[in-house]
Amino acid sequence: MSEHTAQRRVAAVTGAAQGLGAEIAVRLAADGFDLVLLDLRADSLDKTRAEVEAAGARAVTIAADLSQEEAVSTAFAHIEERYGRLDALVNTAGGSGTDVVRSLSDISADIWRKVLDNNLTSAFLCARHAVELMQRHGYGRIVNFSSAVAHGKAGPSGTVGARLPYAASKAAINGFTKQLAKDLGYTGITVNAVAPGLIVPAVGRIRDVFEALPAEAQQATRDAIPAGRTGTGAEIAAAVAYLVSEEAGFTTGAILAVDGAES
Numbered sequence: 047m048s049e050h051t052a053q054r055r056v057a058a059v060t061g062a063a064q065g066l067g068a069e070i071a072v073r074l075a076a077d078g079f080d081l082v083l084l085d086l087r088a089d090s091l092d093k094t095r096a097e098v099e100a101a102g103a104r105a106v107t108i109a110a111d112l113s114q115e116e117a118v119s120t121a122f123a124h125i126e127e128r129y130g131r132l133d134a135l136v137n138t139a140g141g142s143g144t145d146v147v148r149s150l151s152d153i154s155a156d157i158w159r160k161v162l163d164n165n166l167t168s169a170f171l172c173a174r175h176a177v178e179l180m181q182r183h184g185y186g187r188i189v190n191f192s193s194a195v196a197h198g199k200a201g202p203s204g205t206v207g208a209r210l211p212y213a214a215s216k217a218a219i220n221g222f223t224k225q226l227a228k229d230l231g232y233t234g235i236t237v238n239a240v241a242p243g244l245i246v247p248a249v250g251r252i253r254d255v256f257e258a259l260p261a262e263a264q265q266a267t268r269d270a271i272p273a274g275r276t277g278t279g280a281e282i283a284a285a286v287a288y289l290v291s292e293e294a295g296f297t298t299g300a301i302l303a304v305d306g307a308e309s
């Protein structure tokens with residue numbers, strides 16, 4: 047067993063209060079990681095913590111707006127104090143937000159910045175701090191969250207409200223991932239992204255939004271996906287579990303589509 051696996055490894059998962067982040071955290075707990083669970087929403091983080099602890103992991107929750115530099119500094123100081131190490135960072139926090147804007151003229155600069163901040167700035171700030179901790183033992187795994195929508199998508203916006211800034215933020219995540227992977231190439235830290243298509247997690251906001259669509263709209267959405275169905279949170283968590291594993295060491299700078307061939 048190598049140095050960094052001699053004790054339980056530590057993974058920080060952002061956006062862990064619900065949806066994909068929560069399912070990823072529980073999967074990583076089952077795979078032997080202790081967890082740091084981060085999200086804006088303090089209330090639901092406790093639910094994820096209970097599930098992670100039931101899977102046998104230690105867990106700490108941190109409620110913070112991860113697009114804010116000071117909040118991220120404080121969060122990572124807490125991680126350092128609590129565990130003294132970080133092996134994996136999964137930047138799941140993001141989404142298109144709750145503003146349903148369908149035309150260009152509806153997109154204010156505030157909405158634009160908020161979507162970019164939640165998806166892109168949060169990933170950058172967390173990665174910057176994570177790399178500092180990871181470099182101490184010359185090992186790390188960073189997984190960012192892109193989307194099939196990074197390639198643009200035609201038709202009504204469905205589950206993705208502010209689709210234009212959202213697509214721009216996820217395309218930027220692809221560039222961020224590829225550049226950071228090259229910058230850190232020699233350090234033992236890998237940087238990859240998962241690019242989901244439409245995933246209906248076990249619980250969470252996207253499940254609620256999808257289930258609120260009329261049955262015909264739900265079916266039309268499934269029909270537009272070559273696989274003929276939406277994906278599951280477990281399928282996303284499995285992709286993340288691979289990318290944070292020790293054996294994925296030569297996979298870096300990859301954008302892994304998990305989208306039923308949608309993109």
Ligand SMILES: NC(=O)c1ccc[n+]([C@@H]2O[C@H](COP(=O)([O-])OP(=O)(O)OC[C@H]3O[C@@H](n4cnc5c(N)ncnc54)[C@H](O)[C@@H]3O)[C@@H](O)[C@H]2O)c1
Pocket residue numbers: 060061062063064065066067084085086087110111112113137138139140141142163164165168191192193194241242243244245246247250251252
């Ligand atoms: N579900 C899908 O179909 C799908 C498809 C493609 C990509 N994605 C991406 O996967 C990730 C997770 O999606 P989900 O379906 O679980 O969405 P979700 O809305 O259920 O969960 C996202 C979580 O991120 C948190 N968050 C957002 N901004 C934050 C911030 N600034 N600071 C801290 N926390 C913040 C939210 O509070 C929320 O709990 C997102 O990045 C999303 O864009 C999802």
